[in-house]
Amino acid sequence: MSKIKKEAIDEKVKDILWESEAKYKALVEQIPAITYIAALNETSTTLYVSPQVEKLIGFSPEEYIKNPNIWLEQLHPDDRERVLSEIKSIHTSKKPFISVYRMIAKDGSIVWFRDHASILTNKNGKPLYLQGSMYDITESRNMMISSKEELEKQINERTVELNKTNESLKEEISIRKWFESELIDSEEKHRHIIESSMDGIGLAQDGKIIYVNNALCKMFGYREFELVGKSMWKIVSPEDIDVLKERAKNRIEGLVVSNRYEFIGLKKDESKIIVEVSTSRSFIYKERPTILSFFRDVTEQRNAQEMLYESRELYKLLLKTSPDAIVVSDLNANIIEVSEEAIKINGCKKAEELIGKNSFDLIVPEDHARARSGLVKVLKEGIIKNLEYNLIRKDGSRYLCEMNVSLVKDTAGNPKSFIAIIRDITERKxxxxxxxxxxxxxxxxxxxxxxxxxxxxxxxxxxxxxxxxxxxxxxxxxxxxxxxxxxxxxxxxxxxxxxxxxxxxxxxxxxxxxxxxxxxxxxxxxxxxxxxxxxxxxxxxxxxxxxxxITALKNAEAILKRDKNALEKLIKQKTDELLDAKNELINAKRLSDIGTLAATVAHELRNPLGVIRLAVFNLKRKICGLKSITHIANIEKKITESENIINELLYYSRIKMPKYEKINIYNILDECFEFAETKFKRQNITLYKKLNSIKNMSIEADSLQVTEVFNNILNNAYQSIFNKKGKIWVEANTENKKFIVIIIKDNGVGIDKDDINKIFDPFFTKKAKGTGLGLTICKELVNLHGGTLSIKSEKNKGTIVTIKIPIKRKHT
Missing domain, CATH: 3.30.450.20 (PAS domain)
Known part of the structure; x- marks a missing residue:
């Protein structure tokens, strides 16, 4: 009776699990595996597949469902016959389908899958369809292939172990024969019942297994002889051995111990299962205490219960923490469950304010028609995405939302409810x-x-x-x-x-x-x-x-830079000209003042000199003595020198603007040479002339002033040479057809370095006789003609005087 009740409970758990999985399918489709539902036919036609199919093998869920034979077509040809045979066998055995095979992805690549599936039935036990999950094991499979040598090594070691096991077969066979002979009568009576049992049955004496049925062997993956005679702890996982030993000890000591419990079983392949055990009280068999135990593998049942629990917990967590609002409603759109965000987004404080309301109460009237059409589409297609509706909050304010709606079906495949995922997109829009x-x-x-x-x-x-x-x-x-x-x-x-x-x-x-x-x-x-x-x-x-x-800007900068340079150059030139003019004005004023002074001095001296000369003349007529005549001659000589000085002072004070006329410069120079040679004929001086380039040249100048300049320069040259054989060179040429250049060079005593900058100053002279106005007058006359006069000199080596005069007059 308890067994029937247990099976009923198991069936109910499966129904609950099925409904839970169907109800929350939209929420668990994020697991890293392909979840599918297939028909129970030879080719396992796909009825449903989760979105992960696109990520793993490249086909969208729509492509996958549209072709009912797509799974068979993409199944690797080398695996097809084996896998189809395995599927066919579960149709009759109703056992879970566990298989490893390859599929060809859309891009042609090979993907390895581990497929776990079970046949789901309704409450009456009628098979409905095959439901399972396909896990991508490509990476681990490749690792398995790469470790082939290690596996072969392990196989060899295992072979050695099997050889050792074969050695003990004789002993185990003899034990089995003994056991069979001892239990032959009981076995004949109960064999049919025990061997046909779906539960594992075993007998143990003194901690050793003395009998196991086929179901128990299959449950743990052993053959009968591998268990009989061995410790009963062989089929118990190490972590549960101490607990079970404590139970056995308490039972032997007569303590009350439940005869039904669970433990973690250890299969031959070292995989673990959850085993439910029901044990009898100890009884005497062959004069020894014996325990009869019934074993049932409840791994799937417990896993199902755990998955159900986890699914519910995950669902609760999603409702609590989801950033999007989640609303569950029945087929009449009446709200039956809401998430925390749904309460918040609608301006409510608790779920009771929404549960029981119709979903259409939350949608603005103008969107009702669209919403109804949407639900019809969900009923037909199972899911619709990215719908946009205007919703109404509790306070009457509106907001725009984006909504995904999925259909939940019961175990019979009938529509049961709707799940809506809602997101406020007002700010996003x-x-x-x-x-x-x-x-x-x-x-x-x-x-x-x-x-x-x-x-x-x-x-x-x-x-x-x-x-x-x-x-x-x-x-x-x-x-x-x-x-x-x-x-x-x-x-x-x-x-x-x-x-x-x-x-x-x-x-x-x-x-x-x-x-x-x-x-x-x-x-x-x-x-x-x-x-x-x-x-x-x-x-x-x-x-x-x-x-x-910035091409135009750069061009402007270049122009500005060029104009700046030209302007700076022009300003500098004009500044220099202004400074020169200023200096000339200063010099002119100074010279003018000096000229005025010179004229005054000359006038004041000339009259007394005239009286002195007249007195000397009268004395000369009256005195006849030789000595007196000599003194009178000296007086006359000094009077003449004084008159010359006065004449120079007067000339300097009376310098006027040139009276321009066309003159032959060559002829003027020749006259000056003749005058100088006559005047200084007693000196041993040779004059060298190089004037052919200007022989027939005329210039516009004042002939008297030009003559005065040349005479003065030549006088200075002759006077600088004494007590040695002297030489004077005179050379003439033109410059740029604008100027005539006269260079007069001598090998005289030269000028001190400290005096060179003073030679044009009025009254500066180192001569015993003279006024120091000669070079001052010359420079002033040359300047009046628009020319230049420059002097270079080296002490005891000689002096070079360069006179540059414009060929044509300077117009002012």
Whole structure:
């Protein structure tokens, strides 16, 4: 009776498990295996398959269901016959289907699966369909193949062990014969009952097994002779041995111990099972205490119960922690269960505020028709996704949601309830709208920007505005082509700089604006400034670049730089001219003051000198003595020298602007040479002349002033040579057809280094006689003609005087 009750309980557990799995199918489809339901026919036609089928073998659930023979077609040809045979056998045996086989994925690759399936029945025991899970074991299978040598080694070792076992077969056979002879009478009576039992049955004496039936052998994977005569702990997992030994000890000592318990059994292949044991009280058999035990493998039952418990716990956890709202309703759309988020999203405080309501009460009236159509589609297809409805909160406010709805069926395959997964997408939709508006604004601004704007993602240009097309010469289609290399837009000398900046951006660093050279389609280099920013574009990191063509700016800078240099040069020139003019004015004023003084002195001295000369003349007429005549001659000589000084002072004070006329410079020089040679004929001086280049040349100048200059310079040259053989060289030539240049060189005593800068100062002289106005007058006369007079001299070596006078008069 208890057995019948137990089977009824097991059947009820299976029904509950089935309904639980069907009810929450949508929530457990995330496990890393393919869950399926197949018909009980020869080819196991697929009725349902979980979404993982697409990830593991490449077929979508819709493709898989659409072709009823797809599983058979994709089954590896080498495995097909064996697997079909295994499936066929479970149709009659009703045992679980456990098999390892290969399938050919959509892309042609081979995937290994371990398939666990069971035949599910209704409450009346009628088979409904095959339900199972396919686990991807490709990786472990490959590891098994790679460890073939290790397996072969283990097989060899096992063979040695089996040989040892064979040696003990004789002893075990003799034990069995003894056992058979002792129990022959009882065996004849009870053999049929024991051997036909589905439960394992065993007898034990003194801790050793003395009998096992076929069911017990099969349960643990042993043959009869491998158990009989062995310790009864052989079939117990090590972790339970101590517990069972304690139970046996208590039983022997007469303590009350339950005769029904469970332990972890250890099979021959070392796998473990959950075993339920029912033991009899100890009885005497062959004068020795004996225990009769009944064993039942309840592994699947316990696993099913555990899965049911875990499924319920997982479901409760999902309802509590899911970030999306979950609502379960019956076929009339009446709410029967809600998650924590569903309570929160609808503005409620507890589940009771929603349970019992109709789902349509939460949907705005204008969406009711669409919602009803959606439920009809769910009833037909089993699931619909990404529906959008406007829902109403408790306070009457509305929000937009995205909803996935699945159909839950009972064990008979009849629709039972709906599960809806709801997500508030109000903010997302608003963000999407703002994003679209932002993108439209960006494109409007970017397309008409005076700057080039681009977006570079992973080294590819994914956006370029009109300015890019206009400046660079490429069409937008060329920019966006997958074969377009953006580095072709960069001049060779700038590529390293740009690529280094892009690498820094890739590491998340910001780069300040910098200048570089672009290269347009025609190969022309364009100077530009680029500003870049790291952005998110279509869900990925990208670089937004704004490029300004600064060609015009660079040209303007070049012009400004050129004009700046020219202006600075002009300013310097004018400044120098102004400084020269200022110095000339200062000198002119000083010379003018000196000239005024000289004229005053000359006037004041000339009158007394005239009286002295008249007195000397009168004395000379009256005095006849030789000595007196000599003194009078000396007085006359000094009077003459004084008059010469006065004349120079007067000449200096009376310098006027030149009276220009055409003169032959060669003739004037020749007259000056003749005058000087006559004047200094007593000196041993040779004059060398090189004047052929100007022999027939005329210039516009004041002949008297030019003559005064040459006479003064020649006088200085002659006077600088004494007590030795002297030489004077005079050379004339032209410069740029604008100036005539006269160079007078002597080998006289030269000028001290400290005095060279003073030689043009009025009244500066180192001579015993003279006013120190000669060179001052010469420089002033040459300056009045627009020319220059320069002197170079080295002490005891000589002096070089260079006179440069314009060929044509200076116009002011």
């Amino acid at each position: 608003m963000a999407e709208k703002l994003l679209v508006e932002s993108e439209e604004k960006f494109r409007a601004i970017a397309e008409y920007s005076p700057n080039m704007i681009f977006i570079n993602k992973k080294g590819r240009i994914v956006y370029a505005n009109r300015k890019c097309e206009k400046v660079m010469g490429y069409k937008k289609e060329e920019f966006l082509s997958t074969t377009f290399n953006f580095t072709d837009l960069i001049a060779v000398e700038s590529k390293e700089l740009v690529m280094e900046s892009f690498k820094k951006h890739a590491k998340g660093k910001e780069i300040p604006p910098y200048e570089y050279l672009l290269l347009n389609k025609s190969g022309k280099e364009l100077p530009a400034i680029i500003t870049t920013k790291l952005i998110n574009y279509e869900g990925e990191k990208a670089i937004l670049g704004i490029v300004t063509d």
